[in-house]
Amino acid sequence: MDIKSIQKELKAQKLSGRIFTLGNLFIGEDILPEENRICELTGFTGSYALLFVTPAKAYLFVDGRYELQAKKEVNLRRIEIVKLSEISFCSWLKNNFAKSSARIAYNPWIISLSTLNGLKKLLPAAEFIPAANAGRLLSPKPVKVFTHQKKFTGQVSKDKLAQFAAHIKKCGLDAFLVTSAASTSWLLNLRSNALPYTPVFRAYVLVEKNGAYKVFAENTDYETALPFAKLAEILPRYAKLGADFCSTPAAIAGFAPQLADTADAVAAMKAVKNPTELKGMRNAHLRDGVALTKFLFWLSKNYKGKTETEVAEKLLAFRKKELNFYSESFAAIAGFGANAAVVHYHADEKSAAVLKKNAVLLLDSGGQYYDGTTDVTRTIALGEPSADMTEKNTLVLKAHIALASAVFPQQTSGSELDLIARQPLLKQGLDYEHGTGHGVGFFSDVHEGPARISVHAKNSAPLAAGMVTSIEPGYYKENAFGIRIENLYTVKPAKNPKYLHFEVLTLAPIDKKLINKYMLTTEELTWLNRYHRQVFLSLKKYLTRQELEWLREACAPL
Amino acid sequence: MDIKSIQKELKAQKLSGRIFTLGNLFIGEDILPEENRICELTGFTGSYALLFVTPAKAYLFVDGRYELQAKKEVNLRRIEIVKLSEISFCSWLKNNFAKSSARIAYNPWIISLSTLNGLKKLLPAAEFIPAANAGRLLSPKPVKVFTHQKKFTGQVSKDKLAQFAAHIKKCGLDAFLVTSAASTSWLLNLRSNALPYTPVFRAYVLVEKNGAYKVFAENTDYETALPFAKLAEILPRYAKLGADFCSTPAAIAGFAPQLADTADAVAAMKAVKNPTELKGMRNAHLRDGVALTKFLFWLSKNYKGKTETEVAEKLLAFRKKELNFYSESFAAIAGFGANAAVVHYHADEKSAAVLKKNAVLLLDSGGQYYDGTTDVTRTIALGEPSADMTEKNTLVLKAHIALASAVFPQQTSGSELDLIARQPLLKQGLDYEHGTGHGVGFFSDVHEGPARISVHAKNSAPLAAGMVTSIEPGYYKENAFGIRIENLYTVKPAKNPKYLHFEVLTLAPIDKKLINKYMLTTEELTWLNRYHRQVFLSLKKYLTRQELEWLREACAPL
Numbered sequence A, B: 001m002d003i004k005s006i007q008k009e010l011k012a013q014k015l016s017g018r019i020f021t022l023g024n025l026f027i028g029e030d031i032l033p034e035e036n037r038i039c040e041l042t043g044f045t046g047s048y049a050l051l052f053v054t055p056a057k058a059y060l061f062v063d064g065r066y067e068l069q070a071k072k073e074v075n076l077r078r079i080e081i082v083k084l085s086e087i088s089f090c091s092w093l094k095n096n097f098a099k100s101s102a103r104i105a106y107n108p109w110i111i112s113l114s115t116l117n118g119l120k121k122l123l124p125a126a127e128f129i130p131a132a133n134a135g136r137l138l139s140p141k142p143v144k145v146f147t148h149q150k151k152f153t154g155q156v157s158k159d160k161l162a163q164f165a166a167h168i169k170k171c172g173l174d175a176f177l178v179t180s181a182a183s184t185s186w187l188l189n190l191r192s193n194a195l196p197y198t199p200v201f202r203a204y205v206l207v208e209k210n211g212a213y214k215v216f217a218e219n220t221d222y223e224t225a226l227p228f229a230k231l232a233e234i235l236p237r238y239a240k241l242g243a244d245f246c247s248t249p250a251a252i253a254g255f256a257p258q259l260a261d262t263a264d265a266v267a268a269m270k271a272v273k274n275p276t277e278l279k280g281m282r283n284a285h286l287r288d289g290v291a292l293t294k295f296l297f298w299l300s301k302n303y304k305g306k307t308e309t310e311v312a313e314k315l316l317a318f319r320k321k322e323l324n325f326y327s328e329s330f331a332a333i334a335g336f337g338a339n340a341a342v343v344h345y346h347a348d349e350k351s352a353a354v355l356k357k358n359a360v361l362l363l364d365s366g367g368q369y370y371d372g373t374t375d376v377t378r379t380i381a382l383g384e385p386s387a388d389m390t391e392k393n394t395l396v397l398k399a400h401i402a403l404a405s406a407v408f409p410q411q412t413s414g415s416e417l418d419l420i421a422r423q424p425l426l427k428q429g430l431d432y433e434h435g436t437g438h439g440v441g442f443f444s445d446v447h448e449g450p451a452r453i454s455v456h457a458k459n460s461a462p463l464a465a466g467m468v469t470s471i472e473p474g475y476y477k478e479n480a481f482g483i484r485i486e487n488l489y490t491v492k493p494a495k496n497p498k499y500l501h502f503e504v505l506t507l508a509p510i511d512k513k514l515i516n517k518y519m520l521t522t523e524e525l526t527w528l529n530r531y532h533r534q535v536f537l538s539l540k541k542y543l544t545r546q547e548l549e550w551l552r553e554a555c556a557p558l
Helices: A005-010 A036-040 A064-071 A089-097 A113-122 A155-170 A180-189 A227-238 A250-255 A265-271 A275-302 A308-320 A337-341 A387-402 A418-426 A522-542 A545-555 B003-010 B037-042 B065-072 B089-097 B113-122 B157-169 B181-188 B228-237 B251-256 B265-271 B277-303 B309-319 B337-341 B385-406 B418-428 B522-544 B546-556
Strands: A017-021 A050-053 A058-062 A079-083 A102-106 A127-130 A146-147 A175-178 A189-192 A205-208 A212-215 A241-243 A325-328 A333-336 A360-367 A367-369 A378-382 A407-409 A438-439 A450-455 A468-471 A474-477 A481-484 A487-493 A499-504 B017-021 B050-053 B058-062 B077-081 B103-108 B129-131 B145-147 B174-179 B189-191 B204-208 B211-217 B242-244 B325-328 B331-336 B359-363 B367-369 B376-383 B407-409 B437-439 B446-454 B468-470 B474-477 B479-486 B487-493 B499-504
Touching: A005 A017, A005 B058, A017 A146, A017 A450, A050 A089, A050 B474, A058 A064, A058 A089, A064 A079, A064 A468, A064 B479, A079 B145, A079 B522, A089 A113, A089 A205, A089 B385, A102 A113, A102 A367, A113 A127, A113 A212, A113 A250, A127 A367, A155 A175, A155 A205, A155 A265, A175 A180, A180 A189, A180 A205, A180 A265, A189 B468, A205 A227, A205 B065, A212 A227, A212 B077, A227 A250, A241 B367, A265 A450, A275 A308, A275 A367, A275 A487, A275 A522, A275 B251, A308 A325, A308 A333, A308 A360, A333 A337, A337 A360, A337 A378, A337 A418, A337 A474, A337 A481, A360 B228, A387 A468, A387 A474, A387 A481, A387 A487, A387 A522, A407 B385, A407 B418, A407 B474, A418 B407, A418 B418, A450 A522, A450 B277, A481 B325, A487 B251, B003 B037, B003 B050, B003 B437, B037 B050, B037 B058, B050 B089, B065 B077, B065 B309, B077 B181, B089 B113, B113 B129, B113 B251, B157 B181, B157 B204, B157 B265, B174 B181, B181 B265, B211 B228, B228 B251, B265 B446, B277 B367, B277 B487, B277 B546, B309 B325, B309 B331, B331 B337, B331 B446, B337 B359, B359 B479, B367 B487, B376 B385, B385 B418, B385 B468, B385 B474, B385 B487, B407 B522, B446 B468, B474 B522, B522 B546
Parallel strands: A017 A102, A058 A079, A102 A127, A175 A241, B017 B103, B058 B077, B103 B129, B174 B242
Antiparallel strands: A017 A050, A050 A058, A146 A189, A175 A205, A205 A212, A325 A367, A333 A360, A360 A378, A407 A499, A438 A450, A438 A468, A468 A487, A474 A481, A487 A499, B017 B050, B050 B058, B145 B189, B174 B204, B204 B211, B325 B367, B331 B359, B359 B376, B407 B499, B437 B446, B437 B468, B468 B487, B474 B479, B487 B499
């Protein structure tokens, strides 16, 4: 597919435009390069975008993280970049198509029912037409499925299914179609090698109220899986069938007009980690901290002349030595100097920058371990940072501490916490164009719902004890440098159990060379020194003598 | 009416229970004592409560502000107090009536359509029956209506009506029934003496899309007003009629089944003050600050032996001397010692406590001026406060400053700001059981929607430039003391107009005797000293020499 052939087709069918979302039949989750139609059409490689092609033009919608990257990657003569920080896709559609009786094509296997319903409500005069050339659903690459063992999961699939079936019954449904790969994977304690970073089994599971279930998947060695086409035959059997419209392709409603929009309760169940999962998370973070600390020591001695790609590979090599390591949890971001101002920058081997002194390296990375998932960002001064870098890094640290040490009532949503983190930056007229935190799965998706710490995406899902979330404020100065400080935390009851607070999981030093201690309050300084003491005491027995001496210095109180 | 006769009636009609809400046909707004059926039935005088009477029992639901007060005021043998901080009214109803096919009576002129619809959804098996003995709608006391002059309002009613009519048209409606007294009053630039503290004209106004309008009111000297009964005849004339179900009695839907639930746009229009209103607000706050400061000076010399009631009267006497003063904006709360722990305490002349040294007085009061409305709380040390009082007051001050100095994006709602204020308290395991702030009307209701700074009441209405809000964190130690520090602020664009911040309106010293400066950060101390400098410079020319010397000391930097 290319934009010209799509435009030809639009003209032939008298269509006003066609919407492309970045996804496959698992909607919002990770996709493989061969499934990325937006990249195929535009060259844009970021993890989020929308594309709208009209007979005459193409518009690529990107958020704050990707504005710079999109400018670099796409052909700006043929594709217009629209900044989602300036106009939402919905407002843009409304501005352009509200008055006409537009005919808009979409891919029914890739667009969710909730998105389609939203678009229909937005443009009541428009006609939405399933595109004829929907293309391949999933990569044809054969997939190996494997069991996620009880010693890691803490709960067998049978129990999870029984618990979920009871919920289905309580909702008055006959069955529920789980369409999220992460939910399916958690429920069945299955994982697969389909994706490079997220070990989920990309399957649907149809669960009946009595606990019986059927799995739908393709190109896998999971023998009893049915092909997706079978849904057309099976779904009509249930008078009362639920599915979460946010993760269910519009095509499904074609087979099951009786489908009722019901929140994916598995997503809520899996977001609250059980004691085995939490213990695993702590252990995985300890090992991940060891790997990252060994790397940081190595980096301090060896950065000169290395490329961004090379340091990311070195970090991976350290992680690979750790117990239970499976893969990175996403492609590590190593952004040097001005590259770090591109929020989700990815170096390629050819263009990767060479590290030099007197600049900062932003390193956002994580690991999938069988007993947990990590995600950590450190910003590291190479040589002597400028006063500006130190000031901004200290503000980002203040932002991080403000939220990391917050106490909040039960039922608080992430959007009610986000501005606590942003205050130190906003008061200086600074901000960052991304959320402050996201949920993290367990040997699963590194971005997990339902909760999310963001004031931009108004999310009312409350944080609950047992959830794992990142806290990752940042600051990005275009063409200069980028800063982000990210730890993962579990949500725990506070002393008074009506309230919750965060307990840190991530164990790795925060670069003191980038901290101006005179900008910290006593409380903030205490937080930092305590955190460093915890890092040192946790990691010290896993390091060589030289690494230990380096860490002792890195963690010494300010 | 008394509870026994209601219970007799419930039995006769085979009803499961009857709901009483505190209101009249203007739903959530101020009511007169002779309209307060909950007080008539239970003796409870607080400004918010729900009463549910069953054939065998009566349950009074009160929030955190009124738990202590309710215990003191009602007969606990006959009435059970249910704490809304522990269970919501909805959860309680569901626990008790979800499984039965309950028959529940309500007063159709007092309960709003949105509340009734919510109850029907909550208890689908229940039957909701309009009570036969609805009783009198409004006090029979004759009401004088007067014009709020252009020099104060900045906009004539004709312009407001034209603006609103254009909105009605845009919504595709033929007419809109404004059922909020505050909205009617703002739209028509009319006020009345119906209520002691809120000068609103208690009327409905039906506005047609061409701008023509009809006023509905009773017992007033507004000559062209129609009686409410006329609605039954007039409303059916409009095919497309809107009303805000949150402020519209269920009875109205009986006359107009075509009624569409449409947000009261007047409420949003009036919440954003125009330049004349904002200038008036500033002037009114200056005069109010003069009155309060003169009072504080007087109090410092004369508190011994005075009762709570006497000091409230003295403060009123100072306000009465100020230009454009009309009335208090609510019955002043003067809570001495342990009384201040009752959040919305009201002394009566017989039981009012006598002020003594070495305790704190909490004083929450405000004025209605023709050019603005004020609402301010100061907590004042009489003699020497204890270390505990000083510590808690300093934490409350930190909470106040945290929010007062916040910067936040456009579209931020109050529930996304509330926890910024609570952090200094929550981190010490302390909290307050009320919201952090409320909108304030202009020579109108002192509690004004749509925005509200509260994490408990999930309110998604965004704060916008031109709104006026209180910031009023507190701390209450049962049987010991109570603390609250409240200022009003306008919402203003920050330097970067994508963001908003607060600008203070209230001008009165915050008692330094209750501040431990070593608990404040440099930033907080700077805020306090700057605020006091502004207070001193603003008020100094309106004071006697003695008052001036006192204020100079009260505002001297810490």
